[in-house]
Every structure is written in structure tokens, then in C-alpha cells.
Amino acid sequence: MKEILAEVITIGDEILYGQITDTNTQWISAELDKIGVKTVRKSSVGDQRARILEILQEAESRADIIIITGGLGPTKDDLTKHILAEYFNSGLTIHQQALEDVTAFFRNRGKELTEINRKQAELPDNCTFISNKRGTAPGMWFEKNGKVFVSMPGVPHEMKAMMSDPILGKLQQYFRTPVIYHKMIKTVAIGESVLATKIEQWEDNLPSHIKLAYLPTTGQVRLRLTATGENAEILQNQVQQQIEVLKTLVTEYIYGYDEDTLETIVGNLLVSQQKTIAIAESCSVGYVTYSIGQIPGCSRYLMGSIVAYHNQAKINQLGVKAETLSAYGAVSEETAREMAENVRSVFSTSVGVASTGIAGPDGGTTEKPVGTVWIAYADETQTVAKKLQLGTDRMLTIQLTALHVLNLIRQTLGIQQ
Amino acid sequence: MKEILAEVITIGDEILYGQITDTNTQWISAELDKIGVKTVRKSSVGDQRARILEILQEAESRADIIIITGGLGPTKDDLTKHILAEYFNSGLTIHQQALEDVTAFFRNRGKELTEINRKQAELPDNCTFISNKRGTAPGMWFEKNGKVFVSMPGVPHEMKAMMSDPILGKLQQYFRTPVIYHKMIKTVAIGESVLATKIEQWEDNLPSHIKLAYLPTTGQVRLRLTATGENAEILQNQVQQQIEVLKTLVTEYIYGYDEDTLETIVGNLLVSQQKTIAIAESCSVGYVTYSIGQIPGCSRYLMGSIVAYHNQAKINQLGVKAETLSAYGAVSEETAREMAENVRSVFSTSVGVASTGIAGPDGGTTEKPVGTVWIAYADETQTVAKKLQLGTDRMLTIQLTALHVLNLIRQTLGIQQ
Structure with a gap:
């Protein structure tokens, strides 16, 4: 099965200059990972036309899925939509549903729709409209030569709502993604290198479809097993068998799994x-x-x-x-x-x-x-x-x-x- | 004066797959900003040779400074050093000071140096060694056609110590960056929007070479004044004059400056x-x-x-x-x-x-x-x-x-x- 690759692009000067923490890309790539899509690159660029066009071109050459957040606000420095229209050789037209959404958004807050927010309902003609239930900027879905570009607002709770429904489902459907199973094993009071030496042979004997990663934090090392295949239950059993072997080697250092602290x-x-x-x-x-x-x-x-x-x-x-x-x-x-x-x-x-x-x-x-x-x-x-x-x-x-x-x-x- | 551009590259599957939050790139780009270096792209790639070589090439074509973190651990999935050696056509040799550092690191903890950690003292022949005072992986500084590549470990406190001294100083020296003077004013127990309203007029009257940024954190808002010019002492005086005016407006909320907590x-x-x-x-x-x-x-x-x-x-x-x-x-x-x-x-x-x-x-x-x-x-x-x-x-x-x-x-x- 062909691996489906993604790139995640964040647009905005405030991220580039270190003034806000970007939590979106971590969340997006973790969600993509769960549906078997591998993120191969994450990038942030500023609100500049040339920089955005350049990264779109690059990403298209490398990935099947290009997820873009940010730059969809109503102000002048938000360029993403206009550049996407340029990139996909498209005009901008008021989208009826988008206009109704943004009008309702203001009405529900007892406000009149301003001209600047009305423009948020303008969308490139060749995109599929994605409704934003929590804000004023709609999402956009573009298809090009079997690749998908998705553009979402950068506000985390708006983006997450949109990604959870409908985007992840649409991606699974479009790409018929493989099954991936992850298990995190959490160890404490053993250093990464000592741990690595103790489990070296076990690591070398892992089947090729199960990968190991070391994720150290202060005083702790998390071991992540990632299995790829076609059946979730089989993968889960195979990983569990490996963990049973691992436990014979370092059981006293393992304090828990996955969300345990x-x-x-x-x-x-x-x-x-x-x-x-x-x-x-x-x-x-x-x-x-x-x-x-x-x-x-x-x-x-x-x-x-x-x-x-x-x-x-x-x-x-x-x-x-x-x-x-x-x-x-x-x-x-x-x-x-x-x-x-x-x-x-x-x-x-x-x-x-x-x-x-x-x-x-x-x-x-x-x-x-x-x-x-x-x-x-x-x-x-x-x-x-x-x-x-x-x-x-x-x-x-x-x-x-x-x-x-x-x-x-x-x-x-x-x-x- | 020519603008100095930087790219920040994070290497590691754990970041790409969304399993840890990358706080390094935000901190790095904020520090670069303070010395007048503009970050134009941030990227994350996984622990794969081809992906790392590709991003190095790209970054070299766009930026003057390429800052790389991660992938320097002692385990098999840490590839950065080997790929940098390949990229700069260099062999790997045990670096005497690096070996002494890592040996002392283990000795101070009452431990013997393992073979796997001994290899951390191997460095590309054409890099400048940067001492890691807090961990086992040394930093590396490469120069190529007037551009600088810096590779540091991904562990945040190790990276920060190394970046603060000597890397930022070395970059300022190498690129002769403009004189920038920063002053942070720290407020507590007042919200960003209330504060903004109270000081709006003062903000509007700031001279054009002095910029204000709001940096909110939990329960606090930091105000950063950034003055750009040619003489540090003059800039410092001008900023201090502005602070005296600011104090007449919100003195009870100001608890300190710069490194004060x-x-x-x-x-x-x-x-x-x-x-x-x-x-x-x-x-x-x-x-x-x-x-x-x-x-x-x-x-x-x-x-x-x-x-x-x-x-x-x-x-x-x-x-x-x-x-x-x-x-x-x-x-x-x-x-x-x-x-x-x-x-x-x-x-x-x-x-x-x-x-x-x-x-x-x-x-x-x-x-x-x-x-x-x-x-x-x-x-x-x-x-x-x-x-x-x-x-x-x-x-x-x-x-x-x-x-x-x-x-x-x-x-x-x-x-x-």
C-alpha cells in the first residue's frame, strides 16, 4: 500500500517571530498519524506572498496532503485566501452558504455584519467550502492531480472543530489510508543510553512493520512502538507480544502506558x-x-x-x-x-x-x-x-x-x- | 544594512508525529529577533537521511543562518551528526574536549562512560565544537560561503544554555548585526485589553524607531520595547524616557524589568x-x-x-x-x-x-x-x-x-x- 504523506504549513508572522506558541501543528500531525497519514514536513512562513507561494509549490512536490492553517483573518495582513486563489488560478466569488454562516455568526452575537467580514464569505471558485461552526473564516478544500490542499483558520478551537469534522473523515475516504497502531511504554529512573543497551537485542529483533522510538523527557524515557498494517486487532496483539518480551528485560523501570503519568x-x-x-x-x-x-x-x-x-x-x-x-x-x-x-x-x-x-x-x-x-x-x-x-x-x-x-x-x- | 535571515530546523520523528510539543523553535526565533535576525522559515523533518539532506539544501539557498536542533542523542535513530558530516563532506573524529566533557559528565554522576556515549564525542572534522555544559551531545558550528549552520541538541535546557552562550554572541560577531536595544516591562494582575486601553495614547506617540510588543503569559503581560539604531547608549536613554512616561499611567501593575520575576x-x-x-x-x-x-x-x-x-x-x-x-x-x-x-x-x-x-x-x-x-x-x-x-x-x-x-x-x- 502506498504511503500517504502530509505536510503541515502554518502561516503568520506572529509564529515566525516567536511571539506565540504554535500548538496547531502538533495536534494536526498527531491526528493525521492516527489515520495512518505520515507527516513528512512541518513549516511556518510569514504573511508574505512570495514565501507562501514558494512553500505551496514545495509541499505539492513532496506530499499528497497539504494542510494549511492561518492567514484567513479579515485584516489586510491575512493573505492566505488570495494566494490560494492565485495558486489555483481561480477568481473569488461570494459563497452563499459561507455568507449565511458569517451573517448568522454576527446576528447570534447581536451584531451587524461589517463589510470587512462580508469579504470572508468570498471563496476561490474551485474549492469545496468547509463550514466553520466557531468563527467567521470558512475552511477550503482543493483537489489537484490526486493531491488535497486544506486551508483552515489558525485559531486552535476553530481549526480543531473543522479538522475533526469533516476533514479527517474526508481524507480517510479520499486516500483509503492504512491502519496504524501506537503504544507508548513509559519508563523512569533509567537513562536513555543504559536503557538502549539493555533492550538492544530486543529492538534489533522487532519485525519490520513495528518501529521503536525513544522519547526522553526529564528523568523519564518513553518508548513508542508503531505498527503498520491492515488490521487493528492483529497489530495490537503483535505489539502486546513485543511488550511482554520487553517486560522481561526492564520491568522495574516501566511505570505505565499511553496516558499514564x-x-x-x-x-x-x-x-x-x-x-x-x-x-x-x-x-x-x-x-x-x-x-x-x-x-x-x-x-x-x-x-x-x-x-x-x-x-x-x-x-x-x-x-x-x-x-x-x-x-x-x-x-x-x-x-x-x-x-x-x-x-x-x-x-x-x-x-x-x-x-x-x-x-x-x-x-x-x-x-x-x-x-x-x-x-x-x-x-x-x-x-x-x-x-x-x-x-x-x-x-x-x-x-x-x-x-x-x-x-x-x-x-x-x-x-x- | 543587509537583512540577516535565518531558518530554524527541528529534526525528530517525535515532533513530526505530534508526540511532543516543540517549544525550541519559538524560543530560538524570539532570541534571533532580539539580535535583529529575522526568521523566514521554520521547518520540522523526521529522522530520515533524505529528508534532512533536502531541508539543509533548501535552507542554505534561502537563509544566512541555519539553526538545527535535535537528532543528536546516542541512539540509532539519531542521525543528524552523520548527515551533517555527509553534507559538509567530512569524516568523524573523536574531539578531545568533547570526550573530556562527556567523560566528566558521567564521572560527576558516579558512572562509567559507555561506548555508545563515547561516540557522542565524535564530531565532523570541519566543525567548530560547542561545549554542552548540561548534557552529553556537543553542539556544532559550520561556516560555508558566508553562511553559518549551527546544530544543537533538542533537549530544551541544553539547547538554551548553548544558544545563550556562546552561539548568539558568535552570530552577532560573524554577521555584525545592527544595534538593537530591548527593554521588557513586566506587569501583573492586569489583563491585556485593559492595559492596552490605559496606555493607548502613549503607544501611539512612540517614535518610529521604538516598537512595542505585548507578550502575555499566565496572569502577566510583558511589554517589550525594541529600539533600533546605531548607538546602544542613546537607544537606552530614549527607551528609559518612554518608560518614565509609562510609569505615570500604570505604575501599580509594574513589578519589574527584564530578568526580574x-x-x-x-x-x-x-x-x-x-x-x-x-x-x-x-x-x-x-x-x-x-x-x-x-x-x-x-x-x-x-x-x-x-x-x-x-x-x-x-x-x-x-x-x-x-x-x-x-x-x-x-x-x-x-x-x-x-x-x-x-x-x-x-x-x-x-x-x-x-x-x-x-x-x-x-x-x-x-x-x-x-x-x-x-x-x-x-x-x-x-x-x-x-x-x-x-x-x-x-x-x-x-x-x-x-x-x-x-x-x-x-x-x-x-x-x-
Whole structure:
């Protein structure tokens, strides 16, 4: 089956000069991917005639589907429609349905249609009109030598509504696209290169229609398997078989799949085991609590936390023994253990976790350099502590501390399941 | 003066297939804009040899500066370096400094250099090595017929560090870009359209070589003045004169300039007034503490905080009266005031601040809908409270709560200066 290729083009100076974030192209290519259309190029160009004509020509030479967003507003710097008319050698005529749509849009808001907005109902004669249910600029669908050009407004919610219905359906119909199945495997606390070495043989043995990609983020590596074929169920089974093999190699690092996050996984474990949690933090200054607390419904398990940034607060609010602090220091296994155990009893929860470390930039020593962090987990049967070495970037140390505390909860509760 | 044009190319299947958001190109083009370089095209292509060679050729034909990110990881799907070597007809050789860097990177983390990472020190012979202080993949600088190609890793914090120093400086030097002076004026707690109306006349009267841009972010609007000319000192004076006029119009919303953040401004106020602070949080689940605590050196003023997510914790850890909670509810002026006053006494600090609200998605009522938040500030002479209505997005409510607490501290301490 011939691969269907797409290019996504964004038009607008505000994107080119870095003044707004382009979220449209990510969304569009993810949607195309789901229907088996491969995006081969994404481009942004400014509101200039020559630049737009050039990119249209290029894209036509490379792709079967050309998706264009932006430049359809009512003002003078919005050129897209006029350039598309030029590109397809067409005049512009008022489209009856487009005029009714834009008139209704204004009427529903108690406003008169202005002349400038009336012009938005003018469309190239050789395009198919695509209705915009959420704004004033209609979409346009052009066919040329078996290729399809689609032009949509750049306002994200208008574009998404239009793409979801009818454009994606029309594309599937027009190109009879293949079936693609994706599965994301999420790992934590293992670096990309170590992971790659551990699973190298498995990767080499993947069948040719299943591809692997590494997608690293802070402290995590996501592995994406992409299978292409003709039957969704068969592909899903084949991918699942590969995941079963993968699990024999790196199971302890895999925390979830697809939409799972470490925060939701930890939340689900606490809920299913009917456990409550309290947090004692120092160097992570509230970020562990925020990570756990950002999940809707966390009130089922999160009781509260104490950020004891100063030693005096560790003694007064968390009951850490002054002798522990003087004998071992605030950044020590002993202090972390006391913090986790004591915060659990302060808030009367099933689980207590703690972090204490040196986020920097100051405060490091030869023995305990910046980035040294101790984390601990305590419940009614055990206390577990772990030392981390997280580097010299303060923000990164704060974020990675939260990640490792979450992972420690996951590992400890996971074993208890 | 000839205009210097740039193209920004992102390499990686994960961007093309829509699985990660590309924030790099926006940041890069905004930085190029600041040194007077105009981005004329942004493109993303996948990890395929032919596609990458094609885009390099195209970009070379159109732009003076070609900035490339991504595809420099240690795994098999990362092709950029090999293709650049091919494009510039060069072999790959171990670069001594690159090897030392990557070895030190692993040593500092207590790890041995793997063979796969050792290969990251191989560079095309005809490139200038750019050190990566935050990761394992070095940057590369190529010159060809008066044009410059720069290749950097796709990990945003690695790329940004490298671009900030030395790449932007090297580009300014190489292309002798015009003198541009930027000044960012940072406002908080005023919407873009209200602000625009207040300063409309001032904006209309700006001289033609000074441009204004509105850059809104969550809860804040940054105003950027850009002056173009030949003498940095003259431009700086002219911009400062405009700012003096602006201050007569909206002074209470301006919290700082350029690199100032609300967090650093609040930190500086606390340090200069030799005050300490403690925080009581509920709906913001640690994010206020994190905002204050993320600043290096915050140990001079931040004692600690209590996140009392459950009412029982508000009573037990913060001493909020059970009668207050039953008479007025947890989300009330009375509770917020008690939280701020009590956390101040619990941690024996000069200042106590508090937040309590409904972050959602559940828990809203007709009287107190989701997004209702009370914040409070207490010191030895006064307690101030404020009601906020922050909408229905949980994450946004958490972040905006922190922003408004910081602004409340700024306003109250600022008046005392």
C-alpha cells in the first residue's frame, strides 16, 4: 500500500517571530498519524506572498496532503485566501452558504455584519467550502492531480472543530489510508543510553512493520512502538507480544502506558490500597506535594505536608531529633528517615515520604556536593531510604527529587499489591 | 544594512508525529529577533537521511543562518551528526574536549562512560565544537560561503544554555548585526485589553524607531520595547524616557524589568527588609512554597510551610478554629486570615501568607464556584485578605493562586519600603 504523506504549513508572522506558541501543528500531525497519514514536513512562513507561494509549490512536490492553517483573518495582513486563489488560478466569488454562516455568526452575537467580514464569505471558485461552526473564516478544500490542499483558520478551537469534522473523515475516504497502531511504554529512573543497551537485542529483533522510538523527557524515557498494517486487532496483539518480551528485560523501570503519568499511577495505587499520605520536604520546597496534589481527586489520599526548609522547622514541626541533625547533618539517611516517619505520625496517615538535600547553588561540600538528596518512604511496616545524586541545576534537582519520591512510592506500594 | 535571515530546523520523528510539543523553535526565533535576525522559515523533518539532506539544501539557498536542533542523542535513530558530516563532506573524529566533557559528565554522576556515549564525542572534522555544559551531545558550528549552520541538541535546557552562550554572541560577531536595544516591562494582575486601553495614547506617540510588543503569559503581560539604531547608549536613554512616561499611567501593575520575576522581586523585598516568611497552603498544594523556594538563596527568608489539604490538618497543624471552619467554611476570608496569622506564629516568622480555595474539578457550589480562592498576608501590624475568582482549570488555578500570593506580598512590603 502506498504511503500517504502530509505536510503541515502554518502561516503568520506572529509564529515566525516567536511571539506565540504554535500548538496547531502538533495536534494536526498527531491526528493525521492516527489515520495512518505520515507527516513528512512541518513549516511556518510569514504573511508574505512570495514565501507562501514558494512553500505551496514545495509541499505539492513532496506530499499528497497539504494542510494549511492561518492567514484567513479579515485584516489586510491575512493573505492566505488570495494566494490560494492565485495558486489555483481561480477568481473569488461570494459563497452563499459561507455568507449565511458569517451573517448568522454576527446576528447570534447581536451584531451587524461589517463589510470587512462580508469579504470572508468570498471563496476561490474551485474549492469545496468547509463550514466553520466557531468563527467567521470558512475552511477550503482543493483537489489537484490526486493531491488535497486544506486551508483552515489558525485559531486552535476553530481549526480543531473543522479538522475533526469533516476533514479527517474526508481524507480517510479520499486516500483509503492504512491502519496504524501506537503504544507508548513509559519508563523512569533509567537513562536513555543504559536503557538502549539493555533492550538492544530486543529492538534489533522487532519485525519490520513495528518501529521503536525513544522519547526522553526529564528523568523519564518513553518508548513508542508503531505498527503498520491492515488490521487493528492483529497489530495490537503483535505489539502486546513485543511488550511482554520487553517486560522481561526492564520491568522495574516501566511505570505505565499511553496516558499514564507517574502522578496518576501513584494516586491510583494509594486509592486502590486505601492509603493516605503526608509529605515532609526540604530541598524540594513543596514540589513533591504539588506533584501529588495536582491530580484531581487527590483529596482521597493527600492529607497535607510540611516543608521544613530550616533545621529549626525540622525539629519543631517534624520532631527530627536535634542530635540526629548534629550527628549526621540535615542531608542524611537518618534525617530523611525521621522526617518520613514523623510526618506520617503528625498527619496520622498510612504513608509518609520525605526529601532532604542540597538543591544549590550553595551549600555543597566535598562529601555532600550540590545535588545530594536523601529521600525516604515510611509506612506501618517499614522505612526505606535512598540516596540520589542529581547534578548542579537547582530547578532540575527540585523536579527530579519529586520524580524519585513518586517512583519510590510506586515501587514500594507496587510490591505490596 | 543587509537583512540577516535565518531558518530554524527541528529534526525528530517525535515532533513530526505530534508526540511532543516543540517549544525550541519559538524560543530560538524570539532570541534571533532580539539580535535583529529575522526568521523566514521554520521547518520540522523526521529522522530520515533524505529528508534532512533536502531541508539543509533548501535552507542554505534561502537563509544566512541555519539553526538545527535535535537528532543528536546516542541512539540509532539519531542521525543528524552523520548527515551533517555527509553534507559538509567530512569524516568523524573523536574531539578531545568533547570526550573530556562527556567523560566528566558521567564521572560527576558516579558512572562509567559507555561506548555508545563515547561516540557522542565524535564530531565532523570541519566543525567548530560547542561545549554542552548540561548534557552529553556537543553542539556544532559550520561556516560555508558566508553562511553559518549551527546544530544543537533538542533537549530544551541544553539547547538554551548553548544558544545563550556562546552561539548568539558568535552570530552577532560573524554577521555584525545592527544595534538593537530591548527593554521588557513586566506587569501583573492586569489583563491585556485593559492595559492596552490605559496606555493607548502613549503607544501611539512612540517614535518610529521604538516598537512595542505585548507578550502575555499566565496572569502577566510583558511589554517589550525594541529600539533600533546605531548607538546602544542613546537607544537606552530614549527607551528609559518612554518608560518614565509609562510609569505615570500604570505604575501599580509594574513589578519589574527584564530578568526580574515576581519570585525574585519578593525575595529581594524580604531580604532588604530582613524579614522571614512562612506559608500555609491548601488548594495550591505546595505551589506557593515552590514559587518562593525555587529562588537560590531563599534560605535567608523562607522558614517553611504547611500544606493543610484536609480540614483536619488546618485544625491540627495550623490551629484554625473548628468554629471558623464550620461557621464560614474552609474557603473563606476568616479561614485564610487565621491560616496566615497562625502559620506566622507556628514558624515564628515576620510574615505569614495563606491560600485556601477550590481548585476543582469538584467541590464547587453556587455560592463558591470552582476557582474561588481566598489569600491572606499577615505581619506584626496587619492582616490583609483578598478574594480571587480564577476559573475552572485546576492547574491554572494552582498557578494563579501562587502568582496572586506573591503579588500580595509585593504590594504590602512595597508600600512599607
